Amino acid sequence: xxxVTQTPKxxxxxxxxxxxxxxxxxxxxxxxxxxxxxxxMGLRLIHYSVGEGTxxxxxxxxxxxxxxxxxxxxxxxxxxxxxxxxxxxxCASNRQGIDTEAFFGQGTRLxxx
Amino acid sequence: xxxxTQPPSMDCxxxxxxxxxxxxxxxxxxxxxYWYRQIHSQGxxxxxxxxxxxxxxxxxxxxxxxxxKSSTLILPHATLRDTAVYYCxxxxxxxxxxxxxFGTGTRLQVFP
Numbered sequence: 582x583x584x585v586t587q588t589p590k591x592x593x594x595x596x597x598x599x600x601x602x603x604x605x606x607x608x609x610x611x612x613x614x615x616x617x618x619x620x621x622m623g624l625r626l627i628h629y630s631v632g633e634g635t636x637x638x639x640x641x642x643x644x645x646x647x648x649x650x651x652x653x654x655x656x657x658x659x660x661x662x663x664x665x666x667x668x669x670x671x672c673a674s675n676r677q678g679i680d681t682e683a684f685f686g687q688g689t690r691l692x693x694x
Numbered sequence: 695x696x697x698x699t700q701p702p703s704m705d706c707x708x709x710x711x712x713x714x715x716x717x718x719x720x721x722x723x724x725x726x727x728y729w730y731r732q733i734h735s736q737g738x739x740x741x742x743x744x745x746x747x748x749x750x751x752x753x754x755x756x757x758x759x760x761x762x763k764s765s766t767l768i769l770p771h772a773t774l775r776d777t778a779v780y781y782c783x784x785x786x787x788x789x790x791x792x793x794x795x796f797g798t799g800t801r802l803q804v805f806p
Contacts, residue, residue, distance in 0.1 A: 585737075614793065623781065624738065624796040639793065671737050673794070679726055679785060683794055685737030 583607050587672050587686035594662045594693045602657040602689050604672030610684075611677040613655035614639075615647060617668040618688075624671060630655055631677070662693045698782045703801040706776075712769040714800050716782030719763040725786045727758060728794070729767045731778040738781065738796075741767065772804045 588603040604613060611632050616624040616639075626639030630649040644666060646658045655674075659666060669690050675683040699717040706712040718727065726745050730738040742749055742756045744765070749756045755768040769776055781799040 616796070623779075623798045626793055626795060629793050640795070669735060673737075679724075680743075682728075682740035682743070683730075683738075685739070687737050688735065 585672055585674055585684050585686040587689050589689060590687070591690050594691065596663060596693060598662050599658070599660050600662065602670055604655040604657070604686060606653055606674040608674065608684065609652070610674035612675050613649065614673045614683070615655065615657045616671045616673065617641065618671060619668050627657065664693045667691060667693045698784055698797050700782055700797060700800045702798065703803070705803050705805060706772045708774060708804055708806050709771055712772040712776065712802060712804070714767040714780050714802065715764065716767070717764045718782070718784045721762050721784050722786065725784045727756065727765050728783040728785050729754070729756065730781045730783065732781070733778040774804050774806065776802065777804045778802060
């Protein structure tokens with residue numbers, strides 16, 4: 582099993598450009614999450630989804646949009662990238678239920694110049 | 695969501711037990727304590743979780759105080775590969791609002 586796969590692994594954008602980060606999981610998990618991690622800091626939740634067709638805001642949602650059209654995929658979009666969005670982005674998924682562990686992808690390193 | 699407090703850094707000699715404390719004094723009765731770790735800049739890795747009983751698995755032990763206001767993660771025989779940032783998370787799963795909120799964690803340095 583691949584687990585949680587993030588695409589791309591690295592990307593450099595110019596200010597104002599748009600892009601979409603893809604997260605795919607093959608574990609049939611209901612819940613999926615997008616986090617960002619800035620240097621020396623912990624992970625901050627951007628958006629999350631508790632099922633296909635549903636999304637919700639996390640701690641730092643501004644400047645990002647998400648979609649969950651298929652259960653296995655969770656897309657994170659930046660409509661107009663800003664240097665403040667330079668970060669490492671992590672996706673995670675887990676089964677429904679509080680007594681379950683989350684699985685994380687290996688991250689996408691995004692630089693906005 | 696209940697917040698957690700962890701020391702920013704700790705050291706541990708290789709082969710010794712590493713005891714990582716976490717304070718979660720505002721935890722509610724339906725909230726679990728989870729521990730994850732992050733090695734270098736990799737994605738976080740699940741370690742263990744518990745509600746009120748002590749838990750043990752192949753990686754670690756989790757000791758939760760009787761009042762549930764604090765817990766300790768124990769790595770019984772730390773190795774150099776255990777050097778990482780360890781996150782203590784209190785997780786509540788209400789209907790359609792399940793989420794993991796990370797704090798700043800404890801940076802554990804295991805030395806030879």
